Amino acid sequence: MRRLPALAALAASALLLAGCGIFSGSGETDDGVQPDQAESPTQDPDDAFQSLQVNMVAQSGxxxxxxxxxxxxxxxxxxxxxxxxxxxxxxxEEHVSAAVEFLLDDSQYYHGDPAFTNSLTLSETLELSNVELDRDAVQVELTGEPIVQSECEAYRIQAQLYGTVASTADVEEVSISVEGTELNDVLNVEPFDTSQLFNDE
Structure with a gap:
């Protein structure tokens, strides 16, 4: 059974209750949560309190x-x-762990109206095993099995996990394995290009 850390649970509750797909003119949700363009965090690395950078998907159309x-x-x-x-x-490492567990423990596929989606909600057996950060690279180990219902969902799962880890750790080199096999291979998709998350354009 998954155990979401208390602090991550508080963050999860705040985001999900915000209805993160509902925008005001400023692009923020009702409580100030911003679905920003995917980019590296600009938070003070010495500050113990930081926002989780989690990735969700606005489906085509x-x-x-x-x-x-x-x-x-x-x-x-x-x-x-x-x-x-x-x-x-x-x-x-703790920050990355909290962000990954946020996605894995989320039980709601749709958030907001119009909706963002979390394709990891169906993968109930996926659990975080370990996170290691070595200078400019981060390695994440998962156990369990991702549930993939279509090729589109495979791309969404891949992007959500690699994107979340890269954005949270603020590094481009990310390795995510499931039971010892790289997630890209498990999902049968080409590697995700994390560098696109850090474009300053």
Whole structure:
């Protein structure tokens, strides 16, 4: 059984209750959570309280009144980085762990109206085993099995996990394995290009 850390649970509750697909003219949700363009965090690395950078998907054809900026993935979907309320994490590894567990423990596929989606909700056996950060690279180990219902969902799962880890750790070199096999191979998709998350254009 998964155990979401208390602080991550608080962040998750705040984001999900916000209805993160509902925009005001400023592009923020009702409580200030911003579905920002996927880009590296600009938070003070010495601050123990930082927002989780989690990735969700605006599926192709979904119309948002104010538009959505992000990275185009797979089946013409848009990967969007969402900053949650700050949580306390003493190390980058803990921060990455909380972000990954946020996605894995989320039980709601759709969020907001129009909706962002979390394709990891169906993969109930997936659990985080370990996170290691070595200078400019991060390695994440998972156990269990990802549930993939279509090729489009495979791309969404891939982008959500690699994007979330890269955005949270603020590094481009990311390795995610499931039971010892690289996630890209498990999903049978080409490697995800994390460098697109850090474009300053």
């Amino acid at each position: 979904t119309h948002f009144p104010d538009g959505v900026d992000g990275v185009t993935i797979g089946c013409s979907d848009t990967l969007v980085t969402i900053g949650t309320v700050p949580i306390e994490a003493e190390t980058t």
